[in-house]
Amino acid sequence: MLHMLLILLAGCSFGLLSPVVKLAYKNGLQPGQVVFTQFFIAWLILTAVMLITSRKKIDIKKVSKLAMAGATNGAAGLFFFLSLQTLPASIAIVIMFQFTWMGVLIEAIIDRQWPGREKLWSVLVLVLGIIIAGGVLESEVKLNIIGVLLATLSAVAYSFYILFSGRVVTDEPPINRSLWMITGAVIFSAFVYPPKFILQGQITESLIGFGLGIGLLGGVIPTILLAKGVPRVGAGMSTILCSSELPVALLASAFILGEKSSFLQLLGVMLILFGIALPYLFISSKRDQKHFGF
Template identity: 40%
Template sequence: MRYMLLVFFGACSYGILSTIVKLAYSQGFSPSQVIGGQMAFGFLLTWIPALFFLRTKPQKRLLLLLAGVGIAVGTTGILYYNSLQYIPASLAILLLFQFTWMGVLAEAIMTRKRPDKPTLASLLLLFLGTMLAGGLLENGGLQQFHPLGVLLGLLSAVSYTLFIIFSGKTALSINPWLRSSSMSTGSLLLTCLIYPPVFLIDGTLWDGLFPYVILLALFGILIPTACFNFGVPHIGAGMATILGAAELPTAVFASAIVLQEQVSWLQVAGVAIILLGIILPKLVQRKQPKTASPAA
């Protein structure tokens, strides 16, 4: 249960990001400044606790593999934050949330096992709840879609799925804090190739950008990456993607409280359905009778 709560908390942490990004955009900051700052400070925040676990030197090959997993984290941020320029946040996060079924499908293919009925029922609830909570059935719905924004949103779901899958399978022998710092290194390298860190020398960082990027680094890099690295190996990618759906309700409530965005009753109903979809597999598991151990 504690590993499930870790993944749930990490997903909630991700849900705060869209609100912070929208606040940063409203102050005139560009995606390159926001993304670059997040990855740079995420790199620093993850390496601070990791330094206490460097007494035993891990294999360089494993660290490189973890940096490769970190590229998926950086790719998700780049794609998702750029999609927010073309489509509303509710639609962008709706597209990102396609990782719920993508992750379960990917795990089914890799393990060659069909998802059980509780998992399929949970996915159905998550899909319905996401449609409602994302506001797709109101405010114009499909008419708000922009082709480029849709493409970026869907690709962010693919990269996020890859992160969840490989974060639970790569270099599990390495301390989770070292795994997090190695992943953040890969994210930073990718971001610097696409968005050179000009904000470090042009004065933008101390001209209002710092509060936003330090919060994004905390809630978008340090907390969720550590939570996923500790939790996913113990619960599996399929359950992790279901718990990851907690990101959308958090995003809805954060935008309503901080940005004063109106939340309809349909969206509230969608959030409730998502929460039901998250806890359904655990409820079914508890109701199943435990098999008695054979007598010695």
């Protein structure tokens, strides 16, 4: 139960990230600055923590595996941002959040085991809730094929990021694993968005302040929580629990940015929360039936 809560909180942390990024853009920061700073500051924090708490020798093979796994996190963010250039935000979010069923499918293919009915029902409810909460039913749908492809790639990359969080070099401490995965994300983001602004001296108080918040919410906190929780819970269930990101993003946007949500969107949020709880309800029901001899 504790590990499920950790993954749920990781999704919540990602959800809080969205309105903070919007505030950063309103304060004049550019996407390239935000993406690189997010991972770089997270890397600095995790490096400091590891130097204080861990004395394990560095295994280059393990580091390279974790770095490559962490690059999928950077790829997920990049593809999602690019999709927003040609798709309405509501559509892009709904497509990206298809990682909920993609993660379950990928796990089933790798393990060669069909997911239980509790996961299938949960995914069905989640997809419906995501579509409603994303506001798709209340807006004119305009699809750009390139945008759809990019948002889909974002969902695939995020699915693999959660999968790798639970399966790659799980014998290392969570802090060490988190650091090397973030290292991969830093390298990937630096390749796509070379940090020229650092060399040009464009480091402002606003960049440092928002970078710290974004680094914690999008890098340090969720990476550590996923590294700790996913190996015990599994990738399929973890993608379901990470759906907490969308309800938190909508609620945080309302409180922080003053954005209003419609009744249908709130209904979608309730469906998402119900979908997340469904697997646990199935498990509780089975325990009760067994206890009472049904």
